[in-house]
Amino acid sequence: MKNNVQLITYADRLSGAGIPELHELLANELSGLFSGVHILPFFYPIDGSDAGFDPIDHTRVDERIGSWQDIKALGSDCEIMADLIVNHASAESSEFRDVLAQGKGSAYWDLFLTKDKVFPGGASEEQLALIPRPKTSGCFTPYTLATGEQVDFWTTFTDSQIDLDVKSGLGREYLKKVIKTFADSNISYIRLDAAGFAIKKAGTSCFMIDETFDFINELSDLANKAGMKSLVEIHSYYKTQIEIAKRVNLVYDFALPPLVLHYLSSQDVVPLVNWLKISPRNCITVLDTHDGIGIEDVAGKDGLPGLLSQEQIDKLIAAIHANSGGGSEKASGAAASNVDIYQVNCTYYDALAKNDLNYLIARAIQFFSPGVPQVYYGGLLALENDLQLLADTNVGRDINRSYLNKTRVAAAMEKPVVKALSALIRIRNQSKAFDGLFEISGDKQKLCMKWLNGQSSARLVVDMAQQQATVFLSDGETQQQIALEQLLAGG
Structure with missing residues (x-):
C-alpha cells in the first residue's frame, strides 16, 4: 500500500450514481488526493438492512452501480480495498432461503450457524452473559422452517444477518470463493469485516478467542497467496489491538478518533501521546468511517485501565452530544436502530462543533500519526449530521452516510475547510519524511x-x-x- 492518503466511500453515495462515476470523480475533481480507495460494499444488494454489509450474493456487483469490469478498470488506476464480510450473509440469500425450505436436508445447512451447534446441550445464563452483544437484543433469532420447526440462528448484528459457520467445509469454501473473485478483479486489499465475532465456542466470550486469531491468520494467508493483503477490522481493548497487529498485515487505529477528540475538547494531550508511543505501526488511521466513533477502543476491560478513564469517556461523550446539538444522542445507542451500542454516531465535523480550525488540527494529527491515513467521504467534505436521513430511516449510522451528487460535491469542495483539508492531504502525500x-x-x-x-x-x-x-x-x-x-x- 502506498503511504499516501486513501479514501473510504460508498460508490453511489458520493458519486450520486455508481462505480464509473466514482472513477471519474477520482480522476477529475479529486485528482491527486488519493492513491487508493476503500469502496464500501458494492455487492448485491447495496441497500439491505445494513447498507450492503448483508450481501445476498457476495460475488455479484449490484448492477445498479456497476459491474466487475468497472471494478477492474478502477483498479488499474488506483489501489482498491473491498470488504470480505466474514461473519454473516443475508437472510434473503438463496442459500438461507433453501435452508428455510429444506431444513437439515438443505445442501446449505452447514453454511449457517445455529445455537445448538455451539450449545448442543443448551446455553446457561452464565454462558450467555460472557458473550458481548453489539445490538440491544440477544445473539439469536428464531426462524421457522417449512416443516414448522423453529430454529435459533446466530445473528450477531441485525436479525436478517445470519452468521456463517466458518469452521464448516461450506463456510470455508464460501469465503475462498469471495477471495478468488476479488483477486480476479484487480482488488489489492481485503478488509476482514467483523472477523472478531466469527468463531464461537461454548464457555468463552465468542469474541477474539485464541481460535479467532488462528482463523484470521488463515484468511490473511489465503489473501496473501492470492496476491492481496488484509486489513482486520476489530474494535477491542487496546492491548488486544497491539497483539492482533503482530499477526496480520494491517489493523485499524480505532483508538485515535476518541483520543484526538479528547485532546481537542479537554486540552489534555497525555493520553494521545501515550498511545502513539506504543500504537501499531502497520495500521490504517481513521477519524471517521461509515460506522460510529468507537468508545470501547479506549475503555478499560475486566478491571484493567484503558487509554481513557471512565470519567474521561463520560465527559467525551457528553461533549460530542453537546457539540452536535444533540444530534449524536438521537442517533446512538437505543435511541435509533443500531448494530453497535458501543459507538457514538456522529460526523467528525459535528463532533468538533463544526469548528473549522479544530477540524483541520484533528486531520493534521491523523496525517502525522503512524500508519496510512484513510479519509471518509463525509470527512473529506466536512459534512454535517444528516438528521433528515436519520429521521427517514431511524438507522443511527445513517446520520453519517449522506447521499450526494456531483452538484453537492462540487459545492462542498469550495468550502474553505475542505480546500484547506485538500491542501493538507497534498502536503502529506508529497513529503518523503513520512x-x-x-x-x-x-x-x-x-x-x-x-x-x-x-x-x-x-x-x-x-x-x-x-x-x-x-x-x-x-x-x-x-x-x-x-x-x-x-x-x-x-x-
Missing part, C-alpha cells in the same frame, strides 16, 4: 509530532491553549512553515 522515523512529545495543551527521513523532515506543532497549529517542512535545501489558520484563509 517514510522515515517518528517522534512524539507533548505536555498538557501542547503537542509535537515529527517525521525524519534523511534530509526530509515534517513537524506538526499544536498549542491548544493558543489555538495554534503549524506544519514545518524541510527537504534539506528549502524550509516551509505553514500555519493551519493560513490554509483556512486560502494561503
